[in-house]
Amino acid sequence: MTYRTTLSINGKTHSVNVDSRTTLLDLLRHNLDLTGTKKGCDHGQCGACTILVNGQRINSCLTLACMHDGDEITTIEGLGTPDEMSALQKAFIKHDGFQCGYCTAGQICSATAMLEEAKAGWPSNVSASLQGDMALSDAEISERMSGNLCRCSAYTGIVISIKDAAQETNQ
Numbered sequence: 001m002t003y004r005t006t007l008s009i010n011g012k013t014h015s016v017n018v019d020s021r022t023t024l025l026d027l028l029r030h031n032l033d034l035t036g037t038k039k040g041c042d043h044g045q046c047g048a049c050t051i052l053v054n055g056q057r058i059n060s061c062l063t064l065a066c067m068h069d070g071d072e073i074t075t076i077e078g079l080g081t082p083d084e085m086s087a088l089q090k091a092f093i094k095h096d097g098f099q100c101g102y103c104t105a106g107q108i109c110s111a112t113a114m115l116e117e118a119k120a121g122w123p124s125n126v127s128a129s130l131q132g133d134m135a136l137s138d139a140e141i142s143e144r145m146s147g148n149l150c151r152c153s154a155y156t157g158i159v160i161s162i163k164d165a166a167q168e169t170n171q
Helices: 024-031 087-094 104-119 138-144 155-168
Strands: 002-009 012-019 050-053 056-059 072-074
Touching: 012 024, 024 050, 050 104, 056 104, 087 104, 087 155, 104 138, 104 155, 138 155
Parallel strands: 002 072
Antiparallel strands: 002 012, 050 056, 050 072
């Protein structure tokens, strides 16, 4: 069965007829040619497909496109361009926060939301307190990013990149 679904993706409205079984990841990649979001494990375990839906990070391989009718979706393509990169994109380049690059889009999307969560005072399992300022130590960043795997083990560069971007955006 197909459904007419209207999504706002990276600030543009897309109205598509999509099979009710189509994941949001497959819609982005195959129907809309937004190939920055990667399919890693297809089971929600690696985070390569992380995008933002209404400002919250999700694994796009685990949700159906028709469930997001009317939602605001941001992919890596919506976070910046080669000429106008986001602070995180610049930091990933500056600090070698990637090697093969396959997980990088998911890492950056996840880190974008993670910085907002920390800024809003959301605690993690390693936070010193359940309220107040959330200091972004290496352990704090690692815990908050634990749903995003890097098979090349570029974690040191990823953590440094996130710290740098957080300082630049006055986190």
